[in-house]
Amino acid sequence: METLVIISHAPYCDWTGRESLDMAFSLAAFDQPVTLLFTGEGVNWLRKAQQADAVQQKSVEKNLSAAPIFGVSALMADHKACERYGLNKENMMPGVTVTALSADLIERYAHVVNLS
Amino acid sequence: METLVIISHAPYCDWTGRESLDMAFSLAAFDQPVTLLFTGEGVNWLRKAQQADAVQQKSVEKNLSAAPIFGVSALMADHKACERYGLNKENMMPGVTVTALSADLIERYAHVVNLS
Amino acid sequence: MTTIHTLHIVNKRPDHPAFGACLSSITDQDGLLLTESGVLALADREAVLKGTIYALAPDLQARAITVDGLDVQTIDFDTMVALTTEATRVICW
Amino acid sequence: MTTIHTLHIVNKRPDHPAFGACLSSITDQDGLLLTESGVLALADREAVLKGTIYALAPDLQARAITVDGLDVQTIDFDTMVALTTEATRVICW
Amino acid sequence: MSPQTLCSFTLVITGAPYSSQAPQTALAFARAALANGHRIDRVFLYGDGVHLASALTSPPSDEVNWSQAWQDFLGSHDIAGFACIASALRRGIVDQSEQQRYELPANNLATPFTIAGLGEWVDSVAHSDRVIYFHNGG
Amino acid sequence: MSPQTLCSFTLVITGAPYSSQAPQTALAFARAALANGHRIDRVFLYGDGVHLASALTSPPSDEVNWSQAWQDFLGSHDIAGFACIASALRRGIVDQSEQQRYELPANNLATPFTIAGLGEWVDSVAHSDRVIYFHNGG
Numbered sequence: 001m002e003t004l005v006i007i008s009h010a011p012y013c014d015w016t017g018r019e020s021l022d023m024a025f026s027l028a029a030f031d032q033p034v035t036l037l038f039t040g041e042g043v044n045w046l047r048k049a050q051q052a053d054a055v056q057q058k059s060v061e062k063n064l065s066a067a068p069i070f071g072v073s074a075l076m077a078d079h080k081a082c083e084r085y086g087l088n089k090e091n092m093m094p095g096v097t098v099t100a101l102s103a104d105l106i107e108r109y110a111h112v113v114n115l116s
Numbered sequence: 117m118e119t120l121v122i123i124s125h126a127p128y129c130d131w132t133g134r135e136s137l138d139m140a141f142s143l144a145a146f147d148q149p150v151t152l153l154f155t156g157e158g159v160n161w162l163r164k165a166q167q168a169d170a171v172q173q174k175s176v177e178k179n180l181s182a183a184p185i186f187g188v189s190a191l192m193a194d195h196k197a198c199e200r201y202g203l204n205k206e207n208m209m210p211g212v213t214v215t216a217l218s219a220d221l222i223e224r225y226a227h228v229v230n231l232s
Numbered sequence: 233m234t235t236i237h238t239l240h241i242v243n244k245r246p247d248h249p250a251f252g253a254c255l256s257s258i259t260d261q262d263g264l265l266l267t268e269s270g271v272l273a274l275a276d277r278e279a280v281l282k283g284t285i286y287a288l289a290p291d292l293q294a295r296a297i298t299v300d301g302l303d304v305q306t307i308d309f310d311t312m313v314a315l316t317t318e319a320t321r322v323i324c325w
Numbered sequence: 326m327t328t329i330h331t332l333h334i335v336n337k338r339p340d341h342p343a344f345g346a347c348l349s350s351i352t353d354q355d356g357l358l359l360t361e362s363g364v365l366a367l368a369d370r371e372a373v374l375k376g377t378i379y380a381l382a383p384d385l386q387a388r389a390i391t392v393d394g395l396d397v398q399t400i401d402f403d404t405m406v407a408l409t410t411e412a413t414r415v416i417c418w
Numbered sequence: 419m420s421p422q423t424l425c426s427f428t429l430v431i432t433g434a435p436y437s438s439q440a441p442q443t444a445l446a447f448a449r450a451a452l453a454n455g456h457r458i459d460r461v462f463l464y465g466d467g468v469h470l471a472s473a474l475t476s477p478p479s480d481e482v483n484w485s486q487a488w489q490d491f492l493g494s495h496d497i498a499g500f501a502c503i504a505s506a507l508r509r510g511i512v513d514q515s516e517q518q519r520y521e522l523p524a525n526n527l528a529t530p531f532t533i534a535g536l537g538e539w540v541d542s543v544a545h546s547d548r549v550i551y552f553h554n555g556g
Numbered sequence: 557m558s559p560q561t562l563c564s565f566t567l568v569i570t571g572a573p574y575s576s577q578a579p580q581t582a583l584a585f586a587r588a589a590l591a592n593g594h595r596i597d598r599v600f601l602y603g604d605g606v607h608l609a610s611a612l613t614s615p616p617s618d619e620v621n622w623s624q625a626w627q628d629f630l631g632s633h634d635i636a637g638f639a640c641i642a643s644a645l646r647r648g649i650v651d652q653s654e655q656q657r658y659e660l661p662a663n664n665l666a667t668p669f670t671i672a673g674l675g676e677w678v679d680s681v682a683h684s685d686r687v688i689y690f691h692n693g694g
Contacts, residue, residue, distance in 0.1 A: 400586035472648035510610035
């Protein structure tokens, strides 16, 4: 009964990404298995050295790196989106598995959430 | 000092198209010259025989056909968008000039509004 | 009614990224239910759809989109509810 | 600072239709100011931009987008205000 | 699950009225679910969807008041409607107790909606047969 | 217009706080405009932008309250802020007189915002040197 939470919104332009994270962390807090998948512009949440305070917002980098501690099973990112936005091992935060959004991937989850 | 109001949002999914129309009609009501341009999914506002009551909304077809009477200079639609969505003389409401969104077109207007 | 595996419900215009994400995740055994702006895909000459395709009738009517000659089943909300109960999994894109 | 004709301000992600509409309407004499999600176009390998390109510094910093080697002027809000006063016309896409 | 199986649903609405078609699509779906004998465990408003719980929505008289329509539906079928607290506070939807806590000049949460945490949604994911989302389209 | 010319601006905000970056980008722009000697004729909230005029917005204490920040800015510089009446009524933003007219349980329009028609915007198009829009990004 694992849940996949997909984050496809660009960072900082709205609260959708943060509110998706809150959902994932809530599932984890209640011991419900959950994985996060970043796709499309959403992969830009994973870039190192974001300075959210430049737009007077809070960084989510700390929350994301603490995700495994809070019980999130895995952080994944769609490889096509990473390629498109130039995200690689050097500039992406650690602990992210690069994979492909596909029917095979979806098949592993009972429940899929994509705020959009 | 003519204003160009661009409508690029798909019909019925939100109020952006209607609120763009309200802007155009307000300008016209105050004798400010205004032209409407439909682009992207926005061209779907121009299809004949829409039954907005099926989704419990009001039709804008009547408003649009009355636009010249209310003082709107012209209704225009981007030709690429019309082609993409299969809009032609048969299925498009009358009185619409098919043109191309371009720098030359923009050049004719002092003010351009694109709610998006 | 065909039995479907995953039901993908898409209420986005055809060039929305979520529409593309849906198409990346769909197989021939799946259902694709177009609602709201999603039905515009049926008028879009550039759209390439997959799976068993359904479209919500009120959204088609509102937008005057016809499905003549297309391999699409026009359904009402009762059938939409039935599809969600029959599918193994429902994804709302 | 180059004198620009029309200033196009784009706060949309690169695959948003408004971004494409902007690119259809821009000439080499125009300015393209990327703000908010618009700055992601500078990291997007598929983006083809036109005009004199500016990007708002705080939005670049927030998203950790670097412009090294790109023909882009990083500007602050004072310069954004100046650009809007100098251009013949400002379009906010 | 065979076509005859009766289901329990949770509906999550994340699109606001007048900025999305989500509340109206969700309401038609909810009515059809009940008409076909299924159960709705709860309706959960999240993100911009919390605006549906506003008691102050006043569209023109020739447009449907979707907030009112949802209040009537929930009330007449005794279905629980929750607005997520974090989404609601950011977007200016507050009940009487939040009004007092934050010393606000008014409250605007419509009955029968109540304010709740994401735990209600987690409960749905764990226990409802189907969780269906009604997002902002566009 | 030469770089030295002083301008009159109208700022139109169509994106809501927390659902868009529009109110914060607009505020930084407004501050820079004044700092450089320009004038702001008015701020006009349209569409989802009317949520910025809510008196009930209560984000977590470690996040900026953009409604409050805008109220402070308008008040301290004596700039008029208008919320479009049609947009506001649909989205549940009402002042005391609309509350009475529609028999609503409360009002939630924050001072110094006032409710106005699109005529205010038309006036800006006709008379402000520049009308700059701050839309929902994404």
